[in-house]
Amino acid sequence: LPRRISVPANVEVVNLPPLGFDENSRLVSRDGRRSVERAQMLREKLILQVYQTEKPMVVLIELFPFGRKKFANELIPLIEEAKGRSKIVCSLRDILVGQRKDQAKFEERAIETANRLFDTILVHSDPDFARLEESFQTAMPLHVPVFYTGFVAPRSARLRPRERRNRVKQIIVSAGGGMVGGDLFREAVRAHKLLSKKTEVETTIVGGLFLPEKDWIDLHKLTDNEAGITLKRFVPKLREEMSGSDVSVSQCGYNTALDIVLSGVSAVVVPFGSGTGEDEQTKRAQRLEAIGALTVCERMDAESLANTIKKALTFHPRSLSLNFDGGAVSTAIIRKLLTEKSTRADWLEPVKRALQNRTEPLKVFFRDDDAGVENERLFRLMDVFENFAVPLDVAVIPKAVSAEFARKLRERVNMLPRLFTLHQHGYSHVNHEHENRKCEFGPARDKSQQAADVAEGQKILCAFFGDMPRPIFTPPWNRCTEETVEALSQLGFKILSRESRAEPLRLGRLREIPVSIDWFAKRKGTALTRQQVGMMIADEIALRDELGIMLHHAQMDKNERSYLRDLLALFAKFSQIEMHSIWSLFETSQKTESAFAHVI
Numbered sequence: 001l002p003r004r005i006s007v008p009a010n011v012e013v014v015n016l017p018p019l020g021f022d023e024n025s026r027l028v029s030r031d032g033r034r035s036v037e038r039a040q041m042l043r044e045k046l047i048l049q050v051y052q053t054e055k056p057m058v059v060l061i062e063l064f065p066f067g068r069k070k071f072a073n074e075l076i077p078l079i080e081e082a083k084g085r086s087k088i089v090c091s092l093r094d095i096l097v098g099q100r101k102d103q104a105k106f107e108e109r110a111i112e113t114a115n116r117l118f119d120t121i122l123v124h125s126d127p128d129f130a131r132l133e134e135s136f137q138t139a140m141p142l143h144v145p146v147f148y149t150g151f152v153a154p155r156s157a158r159l160r161p162r163e164r165r166n167r168v169k170q171i172i173v174s175a176g177g178g179m180v181g182g183d184l185f186r187e188a189v190r191a192h193k194l195l196s197k198k199t200e201v202e203t204t205i206v207g208g209l210f211l212p213e214k215d216w217i218d219l220h221k222l223t224d225n226e227a228g229i230t231l232k233r234f235v236p237k238l239r240e241e242m243s244g245s246d247v248s249v250s251q252c253g254y255n256t257a258l259d260i261v262l263s264g265v266s267a268v269v270v271p272f273g274s275g276t277g278e279d280e281q282t283k284r285a286q287r288l289e290a291i292g293a294l295t296v297c298e299r300m301d302a303e304s305l306a307n308t309i310k311k312a313l314t315f316h317p318r319s320l321s322l323n324f325d326g327g328a329v330s331t332a333i334i335r336k337l338l339t340e341k342s343t344r345a346d347w348l349e350p351v352k353r354a355l356q357n358r359t360e361p362l363k364v365f366f367r368d369d370d371a372g373v374e375n376e377r378l379f380r381l382m383d384v385f386e387n388f389a390v391p392l393d394v395a396v397i398p399k400a401v402s403a404e405f406a407r408k409l410r411e412r413v414n415m416l417p418r419l420f421t422l423h424q425h426g427y428s429h430v431n432h433e434h435e436n437r438k439c440e441f442g443p444a445r446d447k448s449q450q451a452a453d454v455a456e457g458q459k460i461l462c463a464f465f466g467d468m469p470r471p472i473f474t475p476p477w478n479r480c481t482e483e484t485v486e487a488l489s490q491l492g493f494k495i496l497s498r499e500s501r502a503e504p505l506r507l508g509r510l511r512e513i514p515v516s517i518d519w520f521a522k523r524k525g526t527a528l529t530r531q532q533v534g535m536m537i538a539d540e541i542a543l544r545d546e547l548g549i550m551l552h553h554a555q556m557d558k559n560e561r562s563y564l565r566d567l568l569a570l571f572a573k574f575s576q577i578e579m580h581s582i583w584s585l586f587e588t589s590q591k592t593e594s595a596f597a598h599v600i
Contacts, residue, residue: 001013002209002210002234004209004234004236005209014046014050016042016043016046016047017029017031017034017038017039017042017043018030018031018039019036019039019040019043019071027040027070040073040074043074044073044074044077044078047074047077047078048077048078048081051078051081051082051086052081055085055086056082056086057086057087057338058086058087058089058334058337058338059078059079059082059086059087059088059089060089060091060334061075061079061088061089061090061091062090062091062092063090063091063092063093064090065090065109065110065113065114065117065118066090066092066096066110066114066135067096067097069106076113076117079117079118080117083117083529084529087119087120087334087337087338088117088118088119088120089118089119089120089121089122089334089337090114090118090120090121090122090144091122091124091330092121092122092123092124092132093123093124093125093254093280094123094124094125094126094129094130094151094254094284095125095130095134095135095280095283095284095287096132096135096280097278097279097280098135098136098137098279098280098283103137104137107136107137107140108140111136111140111141111142112140114142114144115142115143115144115350115535115538115539116532116535118144119144119145119337120144120145120146120147120333120334120337121142121144121145121146121147122147122149122330122333122334123146123147123148123149124149124150124151124152124254124326124330125148125149125150125151125326126148126150126151126322126323127148128322129287129322130283130284130287131148132146140539140542140543141354141357141538141539141542143349143350143353143354143535143538143539147329147333149323149326149327149329149330149333150322150323150324150325150326150329151258151322151323151324151326152258152324152326152327152330153258153262153324153326153327154239167200168200168201168202169199169200169201169202169246169247169313170201170202170204170244170245170246170247171192171195171201171202171203171204171245171246171247171248171249171309172203172204172206172241172242172245172247172248172249173185173188173203173204173205173206173248173249173250174205174206174208174238174248174249174250174256175207175208175211175250175251175256175272176208176250176251176253176255176256177208177209177210177211178206178207178208178209178210178211178215179208179210179211179212180251180272181207181208181211181215181251182211182212182215182218182219183300184249184250184251184270184300185205185207185211185215185219186218186219186222187300187301187302187305188203188205188249188305189203189205189219189222189223189226189229190302190305191302191303191305191306191309192226192228192229193226193302194302194303194306195306195309195310196227196228199310199313201228202228202229202230203228203229203230204229204230204231204232204241204245205219205223205229205230205231205232206232206233206234206235206238206241207219207231207232207233207234208233208234209233209234211233216233219231238259239259239262239263240263242259242260242263242265242267243263243264243265245265246265246266246313247265247266247267247268247309247312247313248260248263248265248266248267248268249267249268249269249270249305249309250267250268250269250270251269251270251271251272251281252269252270252271252272252281252282252284252285252288252294253272253281254284256269257269257284257285257288258324260288260293260294261288261293261294261317261320261322262324264317264319265317266294266295266312266313266315266316266317267293267294267295267312267317268294268295268296268297268305268308268309268312269281269285269288269294269295269296269297270296270297270300270305271284271285271296291318291320292317292318293317293318293320294317295308295311295312295315345566346531347529347530347531347533347534347563347566348534348566348567348570349534350534350535350537350538351534351537351538351541351567351570352570353538354537354538354539354541354542355541355570355574355576355577357542358541358542358576359576360545360576361545361576361577361578362541362544362545362546362547362576362577362578363545363546363547363578363580363585363588364546364547364548364549364571364577364578364579364580365391365393365513365546365547365548365549365579365580365581365582365585366385366390366391366392366393366548366549366551367392367393367395367474367497367515367548367549367550367551367582368381368392368393368394368395368550368551368552368553369395369425369474369476369550369551369552370395370397370400370425370429370552370553370554371394371395371396371397371400371401371409371422371425371553372396372397372398372399372400372401372402372405373397373400373554374553374554375405375408375409377553377554377556377557378394378409378553379408379412380553380556380561381551381553381556381561381564382394382412382420384561384564384565384568385419385420385568386416386419387565388565388568388569388572389419390419390568390571390579391418391419391420391421391579391580391581391584392419392420392421392581393421393423393472393497393581393582393583394409394420394421394422394423395423395424395425395474395497396409396422396423396424396425396461396465396469397425397426397427397428397429397476398424398425398426398427398428398456398457398458398460398461399427399428399429399457399460400428400429401460401461401464403464406464406465409422409465410464410465410468413465413468421470421472421581421582421583422461422465422468422469422470423469423470423471423472423473423474423495423497423582424454424457424458424461424469424472424473424474425474425475425476426440426441426453426457426474426475426476427440427453427454427456427457428440428453429476431477432444432445437477437479438476438477438479439475439476439477439479439480440453440475440476440477441453441454441475441476441479441480441481441483441484442479442480442481443481445483446483447483447486447487450480450481450483450484450487451486451487451490451491454473454484454487454488454491455487455491458491470494470495470582470583471492471493471494471495472493472494472495472496472497472582472583473488473493473495473496473497474496474497474498475496475498478498478499478502478515478550479498479502480496480498480505481505482505482506485505485506485507485508485510486508488510489508489509489510493510494509494510494511494586495510495511495512495513495582495583495586496510496511496512496513497512497513497514497515497548497582498512498514498515499514499515499516499518499550500514500515500516500548501516502514511586511589513546513548513582513585513586514548515548515549515550516540516544516546516547516548516549517533517536517537517540517547517548517549517550518550519533519549519550519551519552519556519560519564520552520555521533521536530563537549537567546585548582551564
């Protein structure tokens, strides 16, 4: 830490191996002893050790995942370790950078990470000034609760500029910590020289504790023998120094902007990053200028700066009615977050918000795979759907069917034919691939072999269930080939049901009606939490008009069936949801296409 900065006694600082950025925005090690890779490995280890030792109730992270992408390797392990044990909170400024080369992709990744891992987002802004969604261009919905805290400014009364009777005009120039202030300071010195030819001015330049030493030395050389210029490395209360000046010249970072507004000084800002993609300060400066709080200098050269300062000497900034009590509000929000008791239905909150935001109809169907295995669990699952009067498509493995199971299943379907529909699920649910991903109807088998299995499976189901099975085919593991499609078409199938992200196939006369949610989805081999699945469902509700949910009754114990009941109960509350079977979706589309063709 800089020598003049102290840490409160109740705050413990853990120093990590320092990393920084070079002029090309690449990570570099700052201690000269370790490589970047070694520093990253040690940082990740230290962070996890601190978490495991302290076991905090809250993990509060600034900016990530909406920035700090290059530190994801140490932040993601921390958050994944803390998820479910601590509340994960993201702390954001009022305005985010929005001009990256891969902005849309970056935003989607940020929102996916926030939805998956974070509990709350705190935006340290007054919503009348800037809202989070204004920083994004993507249509991907954000399901994490967002709270606007107001601006976070030190607790002190708003200052008023002191009445100055001295003819000498006081100008203060600053650049926050000073890390990127060198260019501004050099142009401010030259602007002072231009102004002093016609106006009596005194300029104080506050370098900042992070101004590179070379820039500080160069600044002293540049101001040698220059009357009216004072250099200060640091001032403890910059806002008061601004309040006592006629004009403040600065960049427009978050803290500097607050000091300007709360000091009441006439200010000239030269936003950092103009034209480089770092547009955060530019956006903030333009908004503040639009509401009469300050003046923006578009070009950072001595003449432009001098002219803008001259105009600012007669400028009177407007007083703004914004909330500046963000520190106390943030504390209150986090305290409330810690006292709220979670319930089993919390995972449905994103789904509920997505449905509340949806006005168009949403067609929903459920498909259960692997009938013939763990059959008692299948019947318990059917009980759930019967209680809610919701259709269920049952995908039956032909080779797994026994006479007794077939008898019981026929009875259930005959009792409620509008709710329960049967169709073919492969043949024997056996993997035939030796190198690729698991697949029963994959490239390892030719068309004749696949056709023989499909036909034999069709014959078995017909023998056990008569005309009950619909001409629908679900391949095991949701994978098949175009040879499968040809075989299905020749055998009279109408519908193929796979997973929505499966590789596209030339379907010919077949219609594909896919599922888009796997109730037991995994990411990199690890099962998603129920909360993560809830956010996936919410995303699909926002993006699609049809929602197919794939179940596996063999994995659904009493607890999982309870989660399913919660979802069905929620769906029942929304009139825009239309419950369907795969076959009814097919029939509806056929009628629509027929009517359209008739009109044409």
